[in-house]
Amino acid sequence: MKRFINILLTTACAAALFSCTHNHVFKTTSYVIVEQTNFTVKEDAGLVRIPVSAFNSDNLNGSVYFKVNDGTAVQGTDFTVEPASGVLSFNGSSTEFIQVTVIEHPGELTGALKFSIELTSVSGDITDLGGITSTTVEIQDNDVVVDWDFLAGEWSATDDGSAKYDVLISKESETTLKLKNIWDTGYTVSGTVTFDRTANTASIVFAGGQVVLDHEKYGPCGIFGISGNSLIDCPATVTGSGITIGPWYVIILTGEYAGYNFSGSGGGYGGVTTLTKK
Numbered sequence: 001m002k003r004f005i006n007i008l009l010t011t012a013c014a015a016a017l018f019s020c021t022h023n024h025v026f027k028t029t030s031y032v033i034v035e036q037t038n039f040t041v042k043e044d045a046g047l048v049r050i051p052v053s054a055f056n057s058d059n060l061n062g063s064v065y066f067k068v069n070d071g072t073a074v075q076g077t078d079f080t081v082e083p084a085s086g087v088l089s090f091n092g093s094s095t096e097f098i099q100v101t102v103i104e105h106p107g108e109l110t111g112a113l114k115f116s117i118e119l120t121s122v123s124g125d126i127t128d129l130g131g132i133t134s135t136t137v138e139i140q141d142n143d144v145v146v147d148w149d150f151l152a153g154e155w156s157a158t159d160d161g162s163a164k165y166d167v168l169i170s171k172e173s174e175t176t177l178k179l180k181n182i183w184d185t186g187y188t189v190s191g192t193v194t195f196d197r198t199a200n201t202a203s204i205v206f207a208g209g210q211v212v213l214d215h216e217k218y219g220p221c222g223i224f225g226i227s228g229n230s231l232i233d234c235p236a237t238v239t240g241s242g243i244t245i246g247p248w249y250v251i252i253l254t255g256e257y258a259g260y261n262f263s264g265s266g267g268g269y270g271g272v273t274t275l276t277k278k
Contacts, residue, residue: 030056032064032122033130035095039137040241043104049097050117050135054090054126062124064088066098066117073113073139078103081117090126102139112241112276113139144240146200151177151193151238155275159183167275177204182223183250183273187212189223191236204236204243209253218252225249243275 035051052064066086068075075081082099090096098117118134144150152171156164165184169177172190180188189210195202208231209222225234226247236245248271 029128030054030060030062030126031128031130032090032119032126033132034117034119034135035132037132037135039135040140041102041137042140043102043110043142045102045139048100048102048137050100050137051095051097052088052119053095055094055130059092060090060125061092062090062122062126064090064096064119064126065121065123066119069116069118071114071116072111073115073137075115078105078110078113078139079115079137090124100137105141105143107143109143110141111144112141138241140239140241142200142240146195146202146238146240150240150277151202154278155243156278157181157184157273157275159273160271166278179206183212185213200240202238204238204245206234206236206245208233211253213250215252218254220253221250222253223248224251242277245273245275247272 032052032054035053039048039050041048052066054060054062054064064087066088068081068086073079080101080103082101088096088098100117114136116134116136119129122129148171152169155167155169157167158164165181167182168180170180172178175193177191177193178188179191180186182189187210189206189212191204191206193202193204206223206225208224211220212223213221215221223234224231226232226249231249231251234246234248236243
């Protein structure tokens, strides 16, 4: 979701101190989480280890149960998982690993493939699941060549998980492109492209200040990248699985210094737009 904020003002928060005569009893429970919510690996990655960690469980024994959810990647065809039983045993250890072996498909254009692993329950001395119980694994296709044939065309865009919309990328020269309907407003921005043939990737830079929105109250707003507290040109990276734009931010170009912000998972100013080829 995009939201309009004012970044001129700093809001101070006052804390009220109070005394309380009630006695509180705190109970420590043991729980487990998946250490990383997203993995992106090449199809020739081989073994990928996904850490699952237990907290408040020193020298305790317990089991964590998990299930594999096929997506565009199918277990047995695109990857295998160990332990195949779907049970991780913690015998006094604080971290165990779900082991994924990626199955390579050389010469086959599969596109990016995804699946997820979800912790489902616990037993023994481990009493709870924590707040992070699943992870998504994306397998990038080595056979998708990042070039102009791949880059130009129709793409599906998503801003930090919000509703999808369509954008169009067209080639202007060997080093420049135009991206139409950025931020789902119909505007077009120009970018400079650099291909890395060895890494099979590309980078794009959209010059800061290009108009992407005409606000009904404040007027034209321009795209900028974010680096700490500074506004810079907007970066983007291209791999065989798609394009990632940002983090970026939209600033009113005249009058009041305010802007639109993505309410993304990373917090703070700036959000990320992801593009997948249609």
